Amino acid sequence: RKDNCSDYAATVLLYRRSSDGGRTWGSLRSLLNLTVEDQQTKGICGKPLVVGNIAPVQMRSDSKYYPGRILAPYMRNNFKTWLVYSDDDGVTWTGDRELVNMTVTDPGVSYEDAQPECERGMDYFGFDIDYIDTMNWANLARWAAQICYDKKNIYDRRKWASKLVGPWQFIGTGPSKALQLRSGRVLVPAYHGYIHALEGSGIIPISQLYSSVALGHTLITDDGGDTWRMSDDWDRGDGACENEMVELHDSVLANIRSLSTGTPQYRLQARSFDDGESFEASEFIEIPSPFNGAYGSTISDGNRTVYPCHSDPLPAQSWVQDAFNAIHCNINGTGRTRLSVWKSTTEGRDYPDKVLLDPGASGQNSFQWVGDKLMLLYEQSDPAPVYSVESILVRKAIENLEVQLPDRFVLREVGVDI
Template identity: 25%
Template sequence: MTEATVPFRAGGEGYASHRIPAIAATGAGTLLAFCEGRVTSAADHGHIDIVLKRSTDGGRTWGPLQTVARNGSSLAGNPAPVVLDTGQVLLVHVRAAADATEHAILRGEVKPEDGRRVWVQHSDDDGLTWSGPREITPQVKKEDWRWYATTPGHALQLSDGRVLVPGNHSRPPTGTDTGAEAKYYDGHCMLSDDRGENWYLGYVEETSDNYINANETTAAELPDGRVYFNTRTDSRSPGTRADAHSEDGGRSLVKPFRPQAGLVAPVCQGSVLQLRDPDLLLFAGPAAPGARAMMAVRVSTDAGATWRSAYTADGLPAAYSDLVLVDAGTVGLLYETGDFGAYETITFRRIPVTALL
């Protein structure tokens, strides 16, 4: 049996909704569970803070809610945390005006200063306190990009020290109708070679035929040093997932994103995690083909080429998720779920590694 706790519940602790989970484990063994605290509604825009709960017992209990990033009464969201080899915790996220809806941004109706911009802050004490935010938008967002999102989910520090944050963006449509909505999401990642001080763009994949549109992307470093990317896609390609590999730490892709129809899922964010012993690449996401429901973990032993089912939490509604290694024998799954809707709670589940073999 797996153990489950509920760190975030809709309507609790001053927020109408909690969405977009991300989780990281510090060197001291503390679990840091982040999400968006949506103040007045479950909408993707409006007054949104990034909130955090800490666990020092492997996710069995959780401390009080902390507001980590606040943008006045506007949006701070899409938390992408990563614990560095120094012990410092970086939190990359986006900010935007409260009334900057995704539709308006895609149509180019939002001024750049009100649109999606990228910020970073850090903690030097295991997530107890946090620095002020620092904007890095000019380093990682091209001037003609409209939409912009980090991950969602955790970011990575690669074995050579490089920090990698998957992302997606949109561009203006081609042609004369400059006010038209952008037709595609495109993929990219942002990189730092000095532990978050300076940033630059890694691969940028932009398509024009809508065969695959790389939307919300997650990544893992494989044992051989390659980086595996898995992305949500809603396009003409088979299935709803696509994947790709990088051999140069995210600077470029070996091949463009290709369909990964072996992962049956609705159009939804998913998360990946590489285990080293045993050598397993994990994918978490809803497994119901046409609905956000039935949170499951799938396993690959060939770097994402093929997948098999390993663990299903239950048959309930479920949506976004993130994975973390709690200890040598336990994987943690932080995910949106509920009895009658996918966004009632953000639940944490401890899964024994033996359950995935």
């Protein structure tokens, strides 16, 4: 993301290669052959081109189709899915193409011309709170009261659930990675929301959180990426957002980011017993989530052991949290800190074991097996410098809710005997 942290900021996909197990890395490269004009003109809703949410997977050496090929599905403009691939371990990339009909669009518009409704914000869910306006204070109060005091998950509320239908407005694949099953099938985890998320002068960015009031779906290929189709819609359950899948001895398990803003602050899971064709209703698990959620990677041994990685923040001590507590508001104002790994030997039925990896600000991450070593790549950042009275007050007020600006990655081995 070049200009800011918005989901609609101009974004490009970059990568580095390592040929020695991560000890050294090559130069930074661009994954796609996009011109400056492409980036300026191929966006939608008046925004620059956004490319992201990549979910790569390398086909096994014994694959029936394209052994060793790296498939890299990704999103353009948070709306349509594209695919690029490499047959030389990521030295070169080719075949960049759109995967058509991987987004549910308005049936009255051709798929080629389909776009999201650019102005569909929180009013879609019945809250006129997108703009700064003295007349919408009642809606703001009603929304705040709902996330503070309503113990029911928004996916269980009839008015919210009734809106999770129709053309999709915000779509993501992964992120982190896709999955090749033992059968050779490739699954790309994905999710879709029903508001576009507004931004700009005079706009309150609440809708950027609620574009993730989403449901899950899966992209499936059985021929190495030549043809694709979508799975059945997942059962709604407690919703689904960014997610990653692992194969167990008799099922596929999806570990999922929860919305958090308006839902219980825990991660979610869902299971498939038909190779990803359908998923049972998602359910909360005992792994906590910060206030605005976070992506977390998951990996398995292919049998019964699962390792999810995620933030494990301590209770907030900020002035904002003191205010929440004073009015008995059911919100934990925590941030993306204390990256930890959990372990389950019961196929994700419980997670009794945990180890802290990084006590500081640390967020998005990705697991990978390198031989028999479990490796984790994650982003890391430092707290904003405190050099003035204003910065001290901001830190006291919101603590770890400040937007992180990671400036480095960390690659480390994680012991499997947690």
